[in-house]
Amino acid sequence: MRDYIFAVWDEFVNFIGGRTGILHWVIFLLALMACMFIGRGMRRRLFWPSVLVLVFFFNPLFFGMVGTRFLSGVYWRLLWMLPVSFVIAYALTQLACRMKRGILRAVGIVLFCAGIAVTGKPVFSGETYREKENAYELPQAAIEISDVVMARLQDWKETIIVPHELICDIRQYSCSIGLLYGRNVGGFISDIEEDETRVYEEMGKERPDVALITDIAKARNCRYIVFNTSFHQIPEDLSEYGYERVAEAGESYVIYCKIPG
Amino acid sequence: MVYLVMLFVAVPMWTGVIWVKILKIKGIWDQILHAWVFGFVTILAVAQLILVPLVALKQTLTMALLLFQILLTVLASVSFVLVLCRRGGVEKRMRQRRKPEGDRRWTLVFGVLAGILIFIQAYIPARYEHSDDDDARFVAEEVSAVVHDTMYQDSPIGAEFLYWNTGEVRKDLTSPWAMYIAMSCRISGIPPAVLSHSYLPFFLILLCYAVYMLIGKCLFREDAEKTALFLIFLSVIHLWGYTSTHTLAAMLLLRIWQGKAVCAGFMLPVFFYVFYQVMKREYKAGFVIFLYVAAMASCLLSGIGIVTAPIILFLYGIVDYIYYRRWRKTLAVWMAALPCAVYLLYYLMG
Numbered sequence: 001m002r003d004y005i006f007a008v009w010d011e012f013v014n015f016i017g018g019r020t021g022i023l024h025w026v027i028f029l030l031a032l033m034a035c036m037f038i039g040r041g042m043r044r045r046l047f048w049p050s051v052l053v054l055v056f057f058f059n060p061l062f063f064g065m066v067g068t069r070f071l072s073g074v075y076w077r078l079l080w081m082l083p084v085s086f087v088i089a090y091a092l093t094q095l096a097c098r099m100k101r102g103i104l105r106a107v108g109i110v111l112f113c114a115g116i117a118v119t120g121k122p123v124f125s126g127e128t129y130r131e132k133e134n135a136y137e138l139p140q141a142a143i144e145i146s147d148v149v150m151a152r153l154q155d156w157k158e159t160i161i162v163p164h165e166l167i168c169d170i171r172q173y174s175c176s177i178g179l180l181y182g183r184n185v186g187g188f189i190s191d192i193e194e195d196e197t198r199v200y201e202e203m204g205k206e207r208p209d210v211a212l213i214t215d216i217a218k219a220r221n222c223r224y225i226v227f228n229t230s231f232h233q234i235p236e237d238l239s240e241y242g243y244e245r246v247a248e249a250g251e252s253y254v255i256y257c258k259i260p261g
Numbered sequence: 262m263v264y265l266v267m268l269f270v271a272v273p274m275w276t277g278v279i280w281v282k283i284l285k286i287k288g289i290w291d292q293i294l295h296a297w298v299f300g301f302v303t304i305l306a307v308a309q310l311i312l313v314p315l316v317a318l319k320q321t322l323t324m325a326l327l328l329f330q331i332l333l334t335v336l337a338s339v340s341f342v343l344v345l346c347r348r349g350g351v352e353k354r355m356r357q358r359r360k361p362e363g364d365r366r367w368t369l370v371f372g373v374l375a376g377i378l379i380f381i382q383a384y385i386p387a388r389y390e391h392s393d394d395d396d397a398r399f400v401a402e403e404v405s406a407v408v409h410d411t412m413y414q415d416s417p418i419g420a421e422f423l424y425w426n427t428g429e430v431r432k433d434l435t436s437p438w439a440m441y442i443a444m445s446c447r448i449s450g451i452p453p454a455v456l457s458h459s460y461l462p463f464f465l466i467l468l469c470y471a472v473y474m475l476i477g478k479c480l481f482r483e484d485a486e487k488t489a490l491f492l493i494f495l496s497v498i499h500l501w502g503y504t505s506t507h508t509l510a511a512m513l514l515l516r517i518w519q520g521k522a523v524c525a526g527f528m529l530p531v532f533f534y535v536f537y538q539v540m541k542r543e544y545k546a547g548f549v550i551f552l553y554v555a556a557m558a559s560c561l562l563s564g565i566g567i568v569t570a571p572i573i574l575f576l577y578g579i580v581d582y583i584y585y586r587r588w589r590k591t592l593a594v595w596m597a598a599l600p601c602a603v604y605l606l607y608y609l610m611g
Contacts, residue, residue, distance in 0.1 A: 017505025024504060044584055045480070045537050052576045070568060076507055077565045080525040081573050083533055085502065085509055086473075089494035090480055093487050101367060109490070113497045120501030123514045124385050128503070132390035137458035157420045168397035171417060172454045175405040178420030183397040189417055189429045 004060035008067070008075070012057070015076035023119035028084045031091035038094060046087050053081045088116075141250030142169035148247045148255055149224055150176050160224035161217060163231065163253070164204060180222050195220065207233050214241040223258045264449040265456075269464040272333060273300035278340040283547040291478070294471050299551065301468060302531060305441070305558035307332050312437040312561070313604070316412045323410055326444045371489035378496035379470045382514055386462035393516045396457070398429065399439045403453035406443035413437070432564045435604040438520030441561060457518040465517045465527065472530045479537045520562035528559045528566060529573065536577040539594065542585065549590070552597040560604045567605050571598035 016025055035046040056062055057078050067075040092112050099105040133140040145166070149158050159178045162170060167182045181196040183189050192200075195216045202208040208227075217225055225243060227234055230252035238244065243256040274293070277300025280286075286295045311328045401417035409415065413433055416423040423430060433439060442461075446453050451460065473495055477488035502510025513526035532555060538548045552574065559566035578594040581587075 015505060015507045017508070021504030021508070024498075024502065042480075044540055044580060048580045048583075049536070049577055052579065056572065056576065066568075071565075074565065077521070077525075078569065078572070079507075080509060080512075080529055080565075081569055081576075083530075085495055085498040086476060086480075086530075086533065088498055089477075089491050092494045093481070093491045096490060097487055109493070112494065116494070116497050117501045120498075121503045122501050123503040123510055124500065125503075128515060129385065129389040129391050132388075132459075135459055136452065136454040137390040137392070138454055159419065168392070168394045171401035171420070172396055172404065173452075175401070175408045175415070175420060178416070179418050182418035183394060184418055186394075189398050190423075 001060055001064075004063050004068075008058055008060060008063045011067075011076040012079070015079050017121075020121055024084075024088075024116075027116070027119065028088055031088045034091045034094070035087060038091075042090070046083065046090065050082055050087060053078070057082075136173060138169045138172055139166065139250070141253050142166050143173055144249035145226055145253060145255060146170055146174040146177055148249060150174055152246075152257070154223070158224060159220065159222040160226065161199060161203065161213065161222055162226045163228040164200075165228070166226070180217070180220060203232075206231060210234055210238060210241055214238065214243055218242060218258065225256045227254050227256070228252050229254055265451075265460055265464065268445055268448060269301075269461075269468070270297065272337070273297055273304055275340050276300035276303050276333070276336045279303070279336065279343060280547070280551065282343045283550075284545050291475075294475050297468065298471050298475065298531065298534075302528075302551075302555050302558045303336065304333065305561050306554045307336070308441045308444070309437070309557050309561035312412075312440050313435060313607075316434050316437055316440065319414065320412070321410045322406045322412055322440065322443055322447065325412065325440065326447055329444055368486040368489060371486055371493060375489045375492035375496065378493060378500070379467070382470075382496060382499065383463045383466040386466065386514060386517065387459055390458070391515050393519070395516070395519060396454075399442075399519055400453050400457055402430070402433065402439040403443040403446060403457070406440055407446050407453060412440050412443075432608070435567060435608045436520060436561060436563050438523070438562050442518070461518040465523060466513065469513060469517070469526045469530070472527060472534060476530060476534050476537065479534060521565055524559060524562040524566040524569070528555070528562055529569060531555055532559075532570070532573050532577075536573075536581075539590075540577065540581045540584065544590075549593050549597070552594060553600065556597045557600040560601055564608075567601045567608070571601045574598045 016022065032047060032050055035042040035050075063075065067078075071077065096105060096109050096112065099108045134143060136143065142162075145160075145162065149160060152158075153176060157176050157178050159180055160170070161180045167179060167185070170177055170179060171182065181192055181200050184192040185197070185200050199213050199216050202213050213225065216222075226249075236245070238256050239259060242259050244259050245254055246257040247255045249255060274296045277296030277298070280299035280303070281292050281296050284295065286292050308329060311332065312325055315325045315328070398417045402413060405415050405417070405420070406412055413430055414423065415421060417430065442453060442457065446456050449456065470492070474488065474492060477491040477495075481487035481491065499510040499513055502508050503515075505511065506515075509525055512522040516522045517526060532552075535548050535552055535555060538544060539552070556570045556574065559570040574594055574597050578591045581594065582591040
């Protein structure tokens, strides 16, 4: 039971983002208390449902029965049922509307907004958004690599190995290209096999074991390997490993193809 | 763009006319908002109804699209008939108390400010690039479906034959949001990555704010000035709500094209709104009926939709019972969780 209590608390902290999100939650709790006293209607619509959701969420028995079985790792998503932003916005609106119309109210509204902004973190920033490289909103290199491989298709699909930063992008552009490993390296979608893990680990190194990568690639019928030359330090000529350089993509990606025969 | 406006605005609105008539919604703005929101939910429910059995039967995307279009045509015809059956003469309009000139000026100022903030939130995600690793599964599934004309039959990673009951993809059988997007791609002719990243955010964020506006109108009893102010505060909370990658703000403004984000940003607020309408002494029974459709639609979006919809129905049902002691109404609300229970059981037994 104690483990469940700590696990639920961890989920909560994970959801709010630790100290970063604590002030918004303090505002939410204050707003919720205000809803309790504003009137019967708001108690019914905002206060009690929110309290019940919190009771459900923080209930270790519910976590043990439902959370660990069906919501492993995503138990925090239950907090979406809490109308956090609606409760805060409702309380602030009521507060603002109690002020006399005119400059005082305008200043009050600006101060409330500034308060929310200062205690939170902006969604739109250089950290989250950047200028798009193409209409797909995928790295241009992923599209160029895919185009090279698709132009040289020998079967209905080709299997390729790409640097870590591109494993989530290639298949969003083309389904004619299969990856030796993809997001399964992080434990998602499907299981990863041992040889795939070995290639993944090597591709994460600045000086990868090219012999190991090419041996596994050949064994798995993987005709293309892409290296990022701004990171990987590999010999330019891989013909001794059975692969030849066929194209470049982006500023630093080099595509190698298996030499026939 | 015309196709997209048809797909995400015109068709949902036309479908939603059925609900506007059933619920006898008055006032042009209320009718538009209800028609759009309720129509979109109905379309999601229809997609869920046909996609799950078709995926299980290994049918093609073309087959699913054909059935989907037939059902949408039926719904559109019903709407058409309802519009034609409208009684002649001018409908009674709700007479709103006219506010003094000074008050209306503030309403206008707040309304314009709210409109600008909402437009910024819809425009930036469509204009700029944000990458999310979960797209490696969802968008990849959509690409395979559109190109191979299959549904969940190849691995989102290796492209080899997989079928839905392997790994994480198994969850998608009961929540085939990706196939709904794939159908939209087929209709519009736009590649899945382009539709998901460049166009969907614009439409879906506006749709989410349509729900929030309905919530505001309901909480403030149709007071336009307070509703506009409510939307301003809501926008500011969302714009500065990135305290973690899990918050509603992050879901709404960073990856709204994913089913789980639509569940958090759109579907659960729809439930809130419907409950605010149902939790009254005098309520329209049509809202309770709509809960069944909403529960079905939430299953399409994500596994979390299948879990949260019954919980929220249960909790609000309890609150309603405590206040009004009408066990039949509470039972009717709880019964709306049945579609979710069926899909959950199907997932667990599959």
